[in-house]
Amino acid sequence: xxxxxxxxxxxxxxxxxxxxxxxxxxxxxxxxxxxxxxxxxxxxxxxxxxxxxxxxxxxxxxxxxxxxxxxxxxxxxxxxxxxxxxxxxxxxxxxxxxxxxxxxxxxxxxx
Amino acid sequence: xxxxxxxxxxxxxxxxxxxxxxxxxxxxxxxxxxxxxxxxxxxxxxxxxxxxxxxxxxxxxxxxxxxxxxxxxxxxxxxxxxxxxxxxxxxxxxxxxxxxxxxxxxxxxxxxxxx
Numbered sequence: 001x002x003x004x005x006x007x008x009x010x011x012x013x014x015x016x017x018x019x020x021x022x023x024x025x026x027x028x029x030x031x032x033x034x035x036x037x038x039x040x041x042x043x044x045x046x047x048x049x050x051x052x053x054x055x056x057x058x059x060x061x062x063x064x065x066x067x068x069x070x071x072x073x074x075x076x077x078x079x080x081x082x083x084x085x086x087x088x089x090x091x092x093x094x095x096x097x098x099x100x101x102x103x104x105x106x107x108x109x110x111x
Numbered sequence: 112x113x114x115x116x117x118x119x120x121x122x123x124x125x126x127x128x129x130x131x132x133x134x135x136x137x138x139x140x141x142x143x144x145x146x147x148x149x150x151x152x153x154x155x156x157x158x159x160x161x162x163x164x165x166x167x168x169x170x171x172x173x174x175x176x177x178x179x180x181x182x183x184x185x186x187x188x189x190x191x192x193x194x195x196x197x198x199x200x201x202x203x204x205x206x207x208x209x210x211x212x213x214x215x216x217x218x219x220x221x222x223x224x225x226x
Binding site (some may be wrong): 001018022033041042043044045088090098099100102103104106 | 137145147152153154155156157160168171212215217218219220
């Protein structure tokens with residue numbers, strides 16, 4: 001079945017350093033979504049990418065969707081302590097269908 | 112925006128008892144809801160897709176007789192963990208799409224502890 005792999009599992013950075021997490025799917029995706037989960041909380045939607053090669057930015061966050069629509073990345077520039085949490089990518093191979101989540105990348109930021 | 116309400120937020124039960132978790136879409140109709148389970152430090156694993164007015168679709172390895180799903184209305188889906196055991200202790204989260212092309216909206220989750 002469809003699998004979504006995400007690396008790294010953990011990332012520890014100094015405040016101000018950049019951070020990137022990568023997501024790869026075993027199948028071509030119709031869309032990919034990114035979520036952030038704080039400890040003890042539920043996943044919160046960040047963004048959805050639909051088009052091949054799409055790049056979207058949200059302040060210090062940059063999201064990319066690969067040309068083949070099988071991989072994606074999230075890059076955070078100049079991390080802050082508020083960026084702490086686990087970032088999940090989630091892929092779907094049909095609109096409105098079930099999402100398969102990657103393993104998540106847990107980000108810790110040292111002040 | 113679309114709001115999904117989940118209840119209870121946490122529950123502690125004894126081994127062998129059953130626990131019901133409710134998931135409601137507050138400001139939209141959800142013909143489909145998804146139930147996920149998350150163990151500590153792990154990802155969200157899709158358990159089943161709940162379909163209004165029909166049987167749920169379970170993912171491979173998920174026991175349908177143990178995790179009973181009922182989606183009797185367009186705004187309510189329930190997950191009942193039957194004869195719970197300590198290994199069922201986990202964080203259960205429901206979710207739904209507000210519209211066909213909208214992102215997935217999650218409930219706040221239910222932390223189940225079976226003693």
